[in-house]
Amino acid sequence: MGLTDASSGGGGGGWPADAAVLRREAEPTHCAPPMPARISAGEQRLIEDPQLLGDIAEVVGGPFHVLFPERVAVNVTAFQAAFLAAGVDGFVYFGKKANKAACVARACAENGAGIDVASTGELVAALAQGVRGEDLMVTGPAKSDQLLWLAARHRALIAIDALDELDRLTELGLPARILLRVLPDGSTSRFGLDPVELEQAVQTVAADGPITLSGFSFHLSGYDAMARAELAVALVGHCLRARADGHPADTISIGGGFGVDYLDADAWARFQDDLSESWFHADPPTGGYYPYHFPVPGADMLSAVLTHNDLAGLLRDNGIRLAVEPGRALLDRAGSSVFRVQGVKTRTAQGEPYDILTVDGTSLSLSEQWFASEYLPDPVLWPPRSGHPTPTCVGATTCLESDLLSGRRIPLPRRARVGDLLIYPNTAGYQMDSNESPFHELPLPPKIVLRADGDRLRWNMDAR
Numbered sequence: 001m002g003l004t005d006a007s008s009g010g011g012g013g014g015w016p017a018d019a020a021v022l023r024r025e026a027e028p029t030h031c032a033p034p035m036p037a038r039i040s041a042g043e044q045r046l047i048e049d050p051q052l053l054g055d056i057a058e059v060v061g062g063p064f065h066v067l068f069p070e071r072v073a074v075n076v077t078a079f080q081a082a083f084l085a086a087g088v089d090g091f092v093y094f095g096k097k098a099n100k101a102a103c104v105a106r107a108c109a110e111n112g113a114g115i116d117v118a119s120t121g122e123l124v125a126a127l128a129q130g131v132r133g134e135d136l137m138v139t140g141p142a143k144s145d146q147l148l149w150l151a152a153r154h155r156a157l158i159a160i161d162a163l164d165e166l167d168r169l170t171e172l173g174l175p176a177r178i179l180l181r182v183l184p185d186g187s188t189s190r191f192g193l194d195p196v197e198l199e200q201a202v203q204t205v206a207a208d209g210p211i212t213l214s215g216f217s218f219h220l221s222g223y224d225a226m227a228r229a230e231l232a233v234a235l236v237g238h239c240l241r242a243r244a245d246g247h248p249a250d251t252i253s254i255g256g257g258f259g260v261d262y263l264d265a266d267a268w269a270r271f272q273d274d275l276s277e278s279w280f281h282a283d284p285p286t287g288g289y290y291p292y293h294f295p296v297p298g299a300d301m302l303s304a305v306l307t308h309n310d311l312a313g314l315l316r317d318n319g320i321r322l323a324v325e326p327g328r329a330l331l332d333r334a335g336s337s338v339f340r341v342q343g344v345k346t347r348t349a350q351g352e353p354y355d356i357l358t359v360d361g362t363s364l365s366l367s368e369q370w371f372a373s374e375y376l377p378d379p380v381l382w383p384p385r386s387g388h389p390t391p392t393c394v395g396a397t398t399c400l401e402s403d404l405l406s407g408r409r410i411p412l413p414r415r416a417r418v419g420d421l422l423i424y425p426n427t428a429g430y431q432m433d434s435n436e437s438p439f440h441e442l443p444l445p446p447k448i449v450l451r452a453d454g455d456r457l458r459w460n461m462d463a464r
């Protein structure tokens, strides 16, 4: 079995059976319901391996992240297949901000995807993994002169966010390929050019000058396929008008924001319907939650965008290439974060006992907590052993009260012990490293790359 076989969902690591048992029993009111993560065959295999996780934990001696680049390849290929099925000339740029691992950039290079970078560090890291300059998209606001210069030197596509940025690029006097990032009508975003600025930018670029106006772009927050399809139509209109002024304008980018389906519909509905303050060790999060159940995720969402009002036909008829910049969706089920239980305490809430763990590492390595939210797919307790379901919340190792990986009480299938591992599944998209800091002089968790080799899993340290 390879790592590329995606499970059809429904959790793993013993969770579905445990969850079913829990549902049958009278559930304690001070505990959240089970939320087993959908996991990949690779994650399943790692959890089921009786030794490997323990061996890696011993070598690393602290928390670590694991990555499955073969799963990134599967996700990239699914986006490319959606373009192919719709008969659209499309190109995938991985939104690099979602994960820094070198093996992810490498998987993009090896599978015909480019990378969307937003800093010189990201640009250099992408080149170092074999992504060609012409396959880079450079986004982000008010890019530094150094980033603009490097991007132009490498013939990257630069998404211009402001008129003064365009001026600075022009002053470099280098040939450059640009998209103009559009501020959507009615949006309060700080990014993009409003209609007056957009018109001025088109006029600024001389049709026979060193800067090539390749087209237009946007990135929307939220996960609405229809909104993206409709704004794409407006961008095609911008291209046609720019062509009339002599510009090639043959590309549009609809940014990222392709959803990920972390939880099944029942678990997510139950969480939302029954959500209660009584589930939490301290105050519940105030920042809302990611839509953890997302019925038309990733490449299927791209297909939905392409079919809406026959966007695919419009792109074909006008010879327009569609770029996408998915970050999170290309990392779906491509990695997990592993912490070691360092301490176990018992507390009571509403007269009922629960455990509070301290794990090594910090919640900076599970970023969702730092957006006044919480990462909902349940961690898997390893190794599997028999025991009684135990409401458990998970604290981390710093001196901050707020440093909790899971503030809600999770129905772990047994009591955790010192030395056990807690595996947070599906964390490659934004959870791992966007907020990590060496607070308390704790080392940053290394990234471990896992690959299938026949009936074995092989591992090595990521290149960074």
Ligand SMILES: Cc1ncc(COP(=O)(O)O)c(C=O)c1O
Binding pocket: 095, 098, 116, 139, 140, 219, 255, 256, 257, 258, 325, 326, 327, 328, 329
């Ligand atoms: C310009 C741009 N493109 C792509 C992305 C990636 O978004 P996602 O990871 O939701 O696909 C982002 C995220 O902030 C972005 O700002």
